[in-house]
Amino acid sequence: MPWILRGLSNGVITSKYPKKMDSYGDSHHSSVKVQTEYLASRDTDLEGLCPTGAIRVELGRPRIDLGQCILCGRCVDRAPEIFSFSTDFETARLSRDLLVVPPSAESTGELANLKSALADRVRRFGNSVALRHIDCGSDGSEEWEIAALTNPVYDVQRLGITFTASPRHADILLVTGAGAKGMSDSLKETYHQMAEPKVVVAVGTDAISGGTHSNSAAVVAGGIEGVLPVDVFVPGSPPSPFGILYGILLAMGIALDGGAST
Ligand code: SF4
Numbered sequence: 391m392p393w394i395l396r397g398l399s400n401g402v403i404t405s406k407y408p409k410k411m412d413s414y415g416d417s418h419h420s421s422v423k424v425q426t427e428y429l430a431s432r433d434t435d436l437e438g439l440c441p442t443g444a445i446r447v448e449l450g451r452p453r454i455d456l457g458q459c460i461l462c463g464r465c466v467d468r469a470p471e472i473f474s475f476s477t478d479f480e481t482a483r484l485s486r487d488l489l490v491v492p493p494s495a496e497s498t499g500e501l502a503n504l505k506s507a508l509a510d511r512v513r514r515f516g517n518s519v520a521l522r523h524i525d526c527g528s529d530g531s532e533e534w535e536i537a538a539l540t541n542p543v544y545d546v547q548r549l550g551i552t553f554t555a556s557p558r559h560a561d562i563l564l565v566t567g568a569g570a571k572g573m574s575d576s577l578k579e580t581y582h583q584m585a586e587p588k589v590v591v592a593v594g595t596d597a598i599s600g601g602t603h604s605n606s607a608a609v610v611a612g613g614i615e616g617v618l619p620v621d622v623f624v625p626g627s628p629p630s631p632f633g634i635l636y637g638i639l640l641a642m643g644i645a646l647d648g649g650a651s652t
Pocket residue numbers: 422439440441442443444445454458459460461462463464465466
């Protein structure tokens with residue numbers, strides 16, 4: 391009885407996203423923005439601020455590779471005139487190059503081709519997909535956010551998205567973790583057991599680049615892209631459930647931005 395009363399008093403709590411943005415959707419730090427007008431002097435060591443090497447200065451202009459950023463906030467604390475947190479969770483991209491912000495003209499030029507190639511491949515998914523998740527050396531944070539996708543707030547089943555234990559039933563492979571070498575064979579085997587068409591989504595900075603473990607002898611160089619072809623990159627450490635959901639929608643070929651407005 392108390393559960394029924396509680397349910398009635400709470401009303402419908404399920405998100406309307408992607409039809410409508412929820413007010414709480416952008417309440418977390420999801421990436422770091424760069425002040426594009428800033429021109430660094432030679433004696434400013436901006437690259438040295440970052441523990442993962444995500445900051446690069448090219449011709450005085452700082453850029454951040456979100457695929458390496460663990461959202462530690464060090465650059466935002468030390469140089470707030472250049473770096474600031476963004477709460478826009480739609481950070482997933484269809485190419486590794488598009489994770490570098492501000493993006494270059496060359497990388498954004500490729501986006502239309504990437505979107506149409508992916509849309510052609512996944513047309514047979516229709517309006518529903520089954521996801522298989524593999525942990526390749528995660529710290530567990532991405533798993534919490536993925537698990538939240540099935541709770542009453544995110545309720546991804548309403549969008550035709552389900553989870554499966556069998557790779558043979560799966561359309562989309564979600565991979566988390568820094569790419570532990572001990573998991574490489576299992577990851578490849580899972581991928582090969584999936585029927586075509588199939589899409590691989592790297593979830594989290596660790597999966598994209600190895601994160602803070604990128605120099606470890608225990609992980610594959612370059613994150614899980616060193617083992618499998620990756621179609622969608624979801625940065626964040628960890629990305630929020632909305633950020634992961636946006637990446638899954640991109641993987642389904644649903645016409646979302648995919649990097650055009652970074
Ligand atoms: S917030 Fe990201 S870019 Fe900034 S110092 Fe930390 S890891 Fe590097």
